[in-house]
Amino acid sequence: MSDFLQLLIAGATTGSIYGLIGLTFTLTYNATKLPNLALGEFVMIGAMLAVLTFSVWKLPMVVAFPFIILAGGACGVLFDRLVTAPMRNAGMPMTSQIMATIAAAIVISSGMAQIAGVRQLGLPAQFQGGVIRMGELSILPQNLAVIVITALIGVGLWLFLSKTRFGLSIVATGYNPTAARLVGIKVSHVFLATFALSAAIAALAGAIVAPIISASAYMGLNIAIKGFIAAVVGGMGRPIFALVGGLVVGICETMMSGYVSSAFNEVITLGLMLAVLMARPTGLLGERT
Amino acid sequence: MSRKMLKVGLAATVATVLGWAAPAFAQEAIKIGFLGAISGPAADLGRPSRDGALLKIEEINKAGGINGRPLELVVYDDESNPAKAVANVRRMAESDDVVAVISGTTTGSTLAALKITQEIELPHVVVVAQAPVVTRPVNPWTFRVTGNFDHEITRIAAFLKSEGVKKLALLKDSGTVGQEAYASLKPQLDELGIELVANEDVVINATDVTAQTLNIRRAEPDAVVYYGYGAEAALFAKTMQQVGLDVKAIGNRGLAMPVFLETGGDAVDGFVITDNFTATKQVAADFAARFKEAKGYEVINAFPGLGYDGIGVLAQALSKAETVDRPGVRDALEKVEGYEAVTGGNGMQISFSAEKHDGPTGDIEQIVVMRKAEGGKYVDQ
DSSP states (O other): OHHHHHHHHHHHHHHHHHHHHHHHHHHHHHHHOOOOTTHHHHHHHHHHHHIIIIIISOOOHHHHHHHHHHHHHHHHHHHIIIIIHHHHHTTOOHHHHHHHHHHHHHHHHHHHHHHHOSSOBOOOOSSOSOOEEETTEEEOHHHHHHHHHHHHHHHHHHHHHHHSHHHHHHHHHHHOHHHHHHTTOOHHHHHHHHHHHHHHHHHHHHHHHHHHHOBOTTOHHHHHHHHHHHHHHHOSSOHHHHHHHHHHHHHHHHHHHHHTOSTTHHHHHHHHHHHHHHHOTTOSSSOOO | OHHHHHHHHHHHHHOOOOOOOOTTOOSOOEEEEEEEOOSSTTHHHHHHHHHHHHHHHHHHHHTTTBTTBOEEEEEEEOTTOHHHHHHHHHHHHHTSOOSEEEEESOHHHHHHHHHHHHHTTOOEEESSOOOGGGSSSOOTTEEEOSOOHHHHHHHHHHHHHHTTOOEEEEEEESSHHHHHHHHHHHHHHHHHTOEEEEEEEEOTTOSOOHHHHHHHHHHOOSEEEEESOHHHHHHHHHHHHHHTOOSEEEEOGGGOSHHHHHHHGGGGTTOEEEESOOTTSHHHHHHHHHHHHHHSSOOOSSHHHHHHHHHHHHHHHHHHOSSSSHHHHHHHHTTOOOEEOSSSSTTOEEOOOSSOOBOEESOHHHHSEEEEEETTEEEEO
């Protein structure tokens, strides 16, 4: 029983990472209908900035985290202004826009490799203080922080999107951009804001997972794929669905490794996604269309 | 997929060609191709081996070259992508007319490149890839400078025996490296009467290894062998500490990476690893000092030295070759004898023969050294 609970804690950590990245993917996808395949690069930027602020500059947490979040948001603004907005305004087909995000991803990761080098960089946990124990169960402070931060972001984003005027205008734009424009919503501002918010959260995600999986210029695509899977499994309807999707994938992965075999980890993740898509093409929680 | 295609296009344009204008030499340069993971996920091993190779070439040219001819290294990046390895090997053979190729890249890329070098009969010196299949069966055109998995596993098995281990757990990379390691380790364990009580896998970029660690704890081993790469191994060490799995841990050369020490912190203290480099030997320490001076970073693992030794054996072959062309270099490589390597332990030499294309020669303790992570450094055992 204690092994089961220990695996559940481990699955929740992995699932939170997947879910948090899935959530940022859904956020921009819902508003713009553009799958942003450069998303992983914002996670990468966050991870690399974590190495810079924590290991090199040795800034305190209260300075480093806001810096990373703001820098991530700024990258999102630049990304929208330089890559997606010009394509959108020129009325380019969606496939071209998707290709543009891929091209941007390659430029960003190669650029980072030029600036920071190509090697994997490790850094100590930001949340120190030794293993937290409850009876036979244990968790590392960093992993607990990942779970708590993910939960806070999930709740915060849900409140923002359902209770605030600007949040509602993001949702409205996602449903029907033309109607949104007609009722006076500045659609281009909404798009810009979702990219900024998505990139800021992705950068924070990168910063808190870097001590767990390390940071490198080429880490983006790998971690983004896990986020895409979380988003697809959970359903694209709302960002919070991606969190649920991430938890389902993470916990399934860990349980299978614990009770069946650790040899088929990735097969399980992708198999789970295919099974969900076949049974419910809109994801576990997405509305049927 | 489309990302990959774009990358192919991009890499074709950024593939770097490094050459030397050597006005001091009247004669034409001898061109050697270097195929390496210069960017991409395996760049941690490709770049240092390239830099080691460049250092040896600079030293040779400064000393007058090979029979009066300078050496020139033509560098191509394969991003550890086998398709790109194939394309670039063809390119250096055809457009650059290299006389031999050195490869500092992953096993997957190396195997893909080998098919081409064998087909077009181009001498190929492998400096990084450790899978036994690279030289098994022996191919006339393929030579290897680094110790392979069999060496590494034999050393690990001997170490387990000396530590009195009866029950062993294995945690391995879920890809080629892990499978090769298992295939090589299992028969040796059977021979030594060591029982394999757990056999777990870990994927690259894993975010968590709790499940594997709990399974290993339940099997109550005397020791754990970790076969894979540094980042995931550090995660395992931290998880061992977390769930209270307090046994001896031994890892392969893939753990000799800064990321292992940086991520692992004090959790990796005491982790024993195998390597093909030790600063306790004088030629290695001297090499490390020259490398630091020339390339601006520390030698912490075998990769810079492997690139250096790769050019070293080629230079010895070139200086004795009857004709400086591909068949001449190949024949001369088989006659390389007693090359004093900067890699390996004290007294390791590199020698080839018609039957033996794995260069490292000496006792197993000379080919593979054991080091230990301690206080954020690797210290010699």
